[in-house]
Amino acid sequence: MAIVGLANTASDLLRQHGKSRGAIDDDEDDYCLKGVRHLSDAGITRLPGRYVLPACDRPGRSVGAAPASARVKLPVVDLARLRVPSERDGVLRTLYTACRDYGFFHLVNHGVGAESVAAMLGVGARFFELPFPERARYMSPDVRAPVRYGTSFNQANDAVLCWRDFLKLSCAPPLGDVVPSWPDSPADLRDVAAAYAEASRRVFVEVVGAAMEAMGISGAEDGVMEELTSAGSQMMTVNCYPACPQPDLTLGMPPHSDYGFLTLVLQDEVEGLQVMHDGEWLTVDPVPGSFVVNVGDHFEIYSNGRYKSVLHRVCVNSTRPRISVASFHSVGAQRVVGPAPELIDEKRGGEPRRYMDTDFTTFLAYLASAEGKHKNFLQSRRLD
Ligand code: OGA
Ligand code: NI
Secondary structure, eight states, X not given: OOHXXXXXXXXXXHHHHTXXXXXXXXXXXXXXXXXHHHHHHTTOSSOOGGGOOOGGGSOSSOTTSSOXXXXXXXXXXXXXXXXXXXXXXXHHHHHHHHHHHTSEEEEESOSOOHHHHHHXXXXXXXXXXXXXXXXXXXXXXXXXXXXXXXXXXXXXXXXXXXXXXXXXXXXXXXXXXXXXXXXXXSTTHHHHHHHHHHHHHHHHHHHHHHHHHHTTOOSOTTSHHHHHXXXXXXXXXXXXXXXOSOGGGOXXXXXXXXXXXXXXXXXXXXXXXXEEETTEEEEEOOXXXXXXXXXXXXXXXXXXXXXXXXXXXXXXXXXXXXXXXXXXXXXXXXXXXXXXXXXXXXXXXXXXXXXXXXXXXXXXXXXXXXXXXXXXXXXXXXXX
């Protein structure tokens, strides 16, 4: 399909959904829908109006200039120590409190090699350096497309656009079935991203198993652990946050929580990710080579609220472009997720059920209606 056709589709969608924004400058819309890399390459010095957040939603203080108290050293979970029998209990305790108190932790010694990590960040960065028409081949308004290049957060719904371009790669198992639909340029993208996806999946399986064990459950009774191990769903997003001329007025990603069980985020050495903790936005210190792992909505539901799917957002800055790679892991889209039976079984002195069951279709319907404010989705599943 012609590039212009695709771009128009997206902008038509935007127009339909954006009526409440009042008069729209069509030229500016079409320009913005080419993404922020395009704007940054064009050398703009002022942020187009479509990216300017209302004062109450702005980052408040620019990252880097923030006072020391607004930074956070997340708990560190060491996967190598988890494998040492005499140390396992201690690491499980750290994992449990991290998932309960922060919903976030750094994962170190995860076994994904430094070359593999560097190669993934590198090929991701090179994808966004491709000429725009090359990247635009993968634009699609279909959120279920196996490969999708786009901009902002939820482009069709965002009243204010975010300073982010992304490449989403479905890794739906079997991985081999989807890789041929991934971009064939840069030439090494498929090999590098497929190897990285496999490696991150292995890490996920080990960590989610440990996080179940830390709650004293196996995830076996309802087959959830089996599904996460053998099938499940995986989606990878490469996020590109170019240097932004007015970073105080916008965000790379708005406050949101992630949908699945766990997300593994690889960030380069540029900070930007912030997590909500005790009502404050805290900047996550980049720990080179580590994964930032966070609990998603499904795991909060499955853990019956013991683990927290926490709001997070991304700030941008005026000098240093940033790349991150997020790998989202969950059960298959057909599966209904509710609290683990092992936790809420009354006969075994279980706790009250705190969430309704949910599935992917319900989530998509919510996404389409709620302007991407995912947290509302989780709240909508709560029973108390
Ligand atoms: C995400 C996300 C954080 C980052 O992709 O959902 O929160 O640092 N990414 O890019
Ligand atoms: Ni996220």
